[in-house]
Amino acid sequence: MIDAIFQSNVRTLPQPIKVMLLLGALIVGTSVLSLNLGFIQLAPLDVLRTVLGQGTERQELILFQFRLPRIVLAILIGMGLAASGAILQGVSRNGLADPGLLGINAGAGLGVIALVLFYPSAQASVPFLLPLAALGGAAGAALIIYALAFKHGEITPSRLLLVGIAVGFGIGAVTLVFSLRMDPNVYRFAVVWLAGTISATTWSYVLALLPWTAVLVPLTIYKARLLNVLNLGDQIALGLGAAVEWQRRLLILIAVALAGSSVAVGGGIAFIGLVCPHLARRLVGPSHQVMLPVTLLLGALLLVIADTLARNLLAPVEIPVGIVVAIIGAPYFLYLLARTS
Amino acid sequence: MATVDLRRDAALSTDEAGHRLPLEPEQEWRSHPAAAMLVLVGGTLALVFGLFLSVSFGAADIDVTTVWRAVFAYNPADTDHLIIHEVRLPRVVAGAMIGACFAVAGAMMQGMTRNPLASPSLMGLNAGAEFVLVLALVFVPWIGFNGLIMASFAGATLGAGLVYGIGSLSRGGLTPVKLALAGVAVSSLLAALSSGVTIYYDLAQNLLFFFAGGVAGTTWEQVHLLLPWLAIGFTGAMFLAPSITVLSLGDEVAKGLGQRTALVKTGGSVVVVLLAGSAVWVGGPIGFLGLVAPHITRFLVGLDYRWIIPCSAVLGALTLVLADLGARMVNPPYETPVGVITALIGVPFFLYLARRDTRGM
Numbered sequence: 212m213i214d215a216i217f218q219s220n221v222r223t224l225p226q227p228i229k230v231m232l233l234l235g236a237l238i239v240g241t242s243v244l245s246l247n248l249g250f251i252q253l254a255p256l257d258v259l260r261t262v263l264g265q266g267t268e269r270q271e272l273i274l275f276q277f278r279l280p281r282i283v284l285a286i287l288i289g290m291g292l293a294a295s296g297a298i299l300q301g302v303s304r305n306g307l308a309d310p311g312l313l314g315i316n317a318g319a320g321l322g323v324i325a326l327v328l329f330y331p332s333a334q335a336s337v338p339f340l341l342p343l344a345a346l347g348g349a350a351g352a353a354l355i356i357y358a359l360a361f362k363h364g365e366i367t368p369s370r371l372l373l374v375g376i377a378v379g380f381g382i383g384a385v386t387l388v389f390s391l392r393m394d395p396n397v398y399r400f401a402v403v404w405l406a407g408t409i410s411a412t413t414w415s416y417v418l419a420l421l422p423w424t425a426v427l428v429p430l431t432i433y434k435a436r437l438l439n440v441l442n443l444g445d446q447i448a449l450g451l452g453a454a455v456e457w458q459r460r461l462l463i464l465i466a467v468a469l470a471g472s473s474v475a476v477g478g479g480i481a482f483i484g485l486v487c488p489h490l491a492r493r494l495v496g497p498s499h500q501v502m503l504p505v506t507l508l509l510g511a512l513l514l515v516i517a518d519t520l521a522r523n524l525l526a527p528v529e530i531p532v533g534i535v536v537a538i539i540g541a542p543y544f545l546y547l548l549a550r551t552s
Numbered sequence: 553m554a555t556v557d558l559r560r561d562a563a564l565s566t567d568e569a570g571h572r573l574p575l576e577p578e579q580e581w582r583s584h585p586a587a588a589m590l591v592l593v594g595g596t597l598a599l600v601f602g603l604f605l606s607v608s609f610g611a612a613d614i615d616v617t618t619v620w621r622a623v624f625a626y627n628p629a630d631t632d633h634l635i636i637h638e639v640r641l642p643r644v645v646a647g648a649m650i651g652a653c654f655a656v657a658g659a660m661m662q663g664m665t666r667n668p669l670a671s672p673s674l675m676g677l678n679a680g681a682e683f684v685l686v687l688a689l690v691f692v693p694w695i696g697f698n699g700l701i702m703a704s705f706a707g708a709t710l711g712a713g714l715v716y717g718i719g720s721l722s723r724g725g726l727t728p729v730k731l732a733l734a735g736v737a738v739s740s741l742l743a744a745l746s747s748g749v750t751i752y753y754d755l756a757q758n759l760l761f762f763f764a765g766g767v768a769g770t771t772w773e774q775v776h777l778l779l780p781w782l783a784i785g786f787t788g789a790m791f792l793a794p795s796i797t798v799l800s801l802g803d804e805v806a807k808g809l810g811q812r813t814a815l816v817k818t819g820g821s822v823v824v825v826l827l828a829g830s831a832v833w834v835g836g837p838i839g840f841l842g843l844v845a846p847h848i849t850r851f852l853v854g855l856d857y858r859w860i861i862p863c864s865a866v867l868g869a870l871t872l873v874l875a876d877l878g879a880r881m882v883n884p885p886y887e888t889p890v891g892v893i894t895a896l897i898g899v900p901f902f903l904y905l906a907r908r909d910t911r912g913m
Binding site: 362 | 669714718721722723724727728729730732733734736737738740741743744745747748751752839840883886888889891892895896898899900902903905906907
């Protein structure tokens with residue numbers, strides 16, 4: 212349906228730019244809405260006043276210390292996961308690849324659980340260590356999956372998926388063992404965090420994630436043409452002069468870093484990396500130069516919406532955002548699955 | 553001779569159609585009644601030994617002779633006898649029964665779908681049963697054990713129906729990869745809904761035992777309620793076994809031999825739902841057992857489901873009893889969820905299946 216709306220509106224601007232502008236506007240709109248909504252409601256005018264520095268101290272506290280970092284974080288995490296999924300789908304030439312399904316999120320989760328278990332203080336005081344631990348875990352998982360999926364000098368898409376699912380199960384079991392050794396308070400944190408949540412946010416988490424996103428997302432867009440070439444198949448890519456295996460490994464590393472750093476602060480949120488690239492392809496076509504930016508925007512938009520729902524749907528109880536994303540994303544995934552032959 | 557040719561043709565044609573054969577062609581004809589007898593007898597002996605071992609091991613160590621007396625000369629005045637009778641026996645007996653249920657359900661599913669990854673946990677039965685059980689516990693807490701069993705059956709049907717329905721909707725049919733993906737997606741959707749419900753009603757802590765899976769705290773009442781369903785399920789499975797053997801050669805062959813495949817599949821699905829649903833009700837979603845046990849059984853005893861089903865039952869029961877024992881021994885005095893132990897066995901096996909020739913997957 213969105214498709215149709217866009218097509219009918221294309222008159223003056225080229226479509227991709229229009230889509231991006233609309234998505235950007237939607238993100239801003241949803242963010243403002245999300246700033247208004249919550250346990251303590253702020254009227255839109257109050258929000259505006261507070262942003263301009265005219266609000267009361269209380270309004271400033273709610274807005275700048277609680278809600279704004281959360282929205283910023285949702286945008287960053289959504290972009291990271293979406294970009295990671297787009298890269299993985301491009302590299303494996305498999306429309307069903309996703310860091311969550313492939314066990315990379317699980318690896319990142321294990322890294323964080325191990326960090327929290329062995330250095331319990333890290334949870335509160337050193338958010339900057341979390342991305343590193345998650346990255347280590349994600350890279351370990353990716354390495355294991357890559358090695359196990361490699362057979363007869365190639366990785367078939369279906370084997371990659373099956374191996375990823377299996378490794379994800381295994382890592383889940385190990386994570387469960389680890390989390391059982393925690394004391395109850397840390398365990399509760401771990402359970403909620405594994406389900407995917409961005410509730411424990413402060414600006415320090417934003418600062419911990421920002422450098423990763425700021426470096427990796429532009430790098431991903433820079434690699435867009437390479438992804439296009441890889442999409443044509445290994446033979447053609449080689450013929451066009453791409454160092455296929457090297458570039459593929461570099462791209463996987465970028466995807467792993469994006470997923471790992473996102474999971475480090477956001478927990479195990481699946482399906483964003485899967486859904487967004489598909490939607491983007493439907494909106495602007497398969498060329499990565501336009502598809503990647505749209506994917507990023509969609510990821511940010513989807514997670515901001517999901518987080519707003521998670522905060523307000525069952526208020527005052529807060530649902531982990533990962534659950535909301537799964538309820539939105541899983542049916543779409545199943546729909547895609549039913550369509551693929 | 554004519555049948556052999558027919559089978560060979562069927563094997564080839566299914567290959568061309570892109571469906572993966574459940575086993576290598578040269579294994580297609582294997583059936584080892586002698587090996588099967590050995591598995592049945594040896595497995596049962598090992599199971600009895602494992603049961604005694606499992607009963608005697610625990611926080612209060614009780615020697616095997618006391619276990620023997622507690623079973624065959626029960627004395628309610630003796631504390632050890634009481635512990636054995638009221639705490640440990642129902643637990644290990646339930647463990648053996650659940651293991652058998654999952655294994656037979658998995659064997660039936662693999663036989664009917666010709667899909668090496670078919671199993672209750674990967675096909676969404678466990679997650680479905682869990683979801684509806686959570687709904688029942690939250691919204692109608694007075695429902696009682698019988699109601700919960702019914703809820704579990706309904707949930708297992710829901711989960712399997714979703715996965716299977718999406719598979720059959722898709723172009724190219726339900727290949728193993730699609731089965732795994734649909735299973736993962738349906739499971740995570742249902743699990744997300746379950747956790748949403750429990751978080752909203754603030755029951756996450758109380759239902760945690762259920763999500764982790766395990767047979768700790770099983771009562772005799774549950775065992776008694778499980779027994780009839782298990783009996784019906786096994787009888788049904790044994791009754792259908794010859795038809796499943798034919799069906800495992802492919803739908804076309806089965807139809808060519810005059811089988812009413814739709815009828816067999818419906819009956820088989822009912823059996824699977826009964827077995828897996830009642831097992832999840834007692835033990836929670838324990839994964840991988842239904843995947844691994846039938847494969848090992850088929851490797852040992854060949855492809856005749858009249859042997860596969862009883863042997864799977866014995867091996868599944870043995871595996872879960874030992875896994876439960878291991879779950880208590882790994883980190884005493886704490887218990888490791890038994891699902892972790894079965895995952896430790898199951899994941900390498902899953903990887904082996906994934907790495908095996910995946911043409912057509």
